[in-house]
Amino acid sequence: MDRSFPKGCFVHRNITETPYITGERPIGWCAHYVIGIAFAGVLLFFYGPAWTHKPTLFPAILIGVVTVRYPHWRLPV
Template identity: 25%
Template sequence: MSGLATGVLMGLLGTVAMDLWAWLLARLNVAPAPNWAMPGRWLGHIPRGRVFHDDIGKADLVEGELALGWALHYGVGVIYGVIFILLAGQAWLDNPSFLPVWAFSILTIAAGWFLLQPGMGLGWAASKTPSPGKARAMGLLAHTVFAVGMWVGILTVG
């Protein structure tokens, strides 16, 4: 399998793992299920010249925002998988280990903390949420689950 295809597979499986994790947390009443319509609404406002909102829930609706949010979620996961493969290179593909995947996955939370969350009105690193520390910890845990999914991806094709 090519490096690009491996990266796509790893990103898809990492995102699926995150979704299964979110589903489990919602079923156990630990955390609410993600509402992908809100990131879709946020993305839909960017071509209109608006990146940062006080409250994305009060922003104008965007046609197809739920589908757009899901596409964003999976698209970003795939992009992360491909970027990881490009950064890790053939040496890692020949002898993959978990630590680089996990470190990269933890670093990817920066996009959520410093672009998506403030863009949706949640503040830098969820600082405007009711429990910023819990939100950050849950995000780090979700990105660890993403790493596990990516790891399963490389083990599947490796």
């Protein structure tokens, strides 16, 4: 039985026993980079492009913490 994220399976009992999905690795890498670019866009949306000329640590840490914690608030774990 193919149980995966698109079919509503968010947690696996044993990930090594989960069937391989064709193209899973390139899909994962593409998603990884798209999500990272989107998070950078969130930073620029809230702090503006001027932040890139004189960056400070707090906005980057704040956005980083929020984006790391968000899945824990959103996904049923």
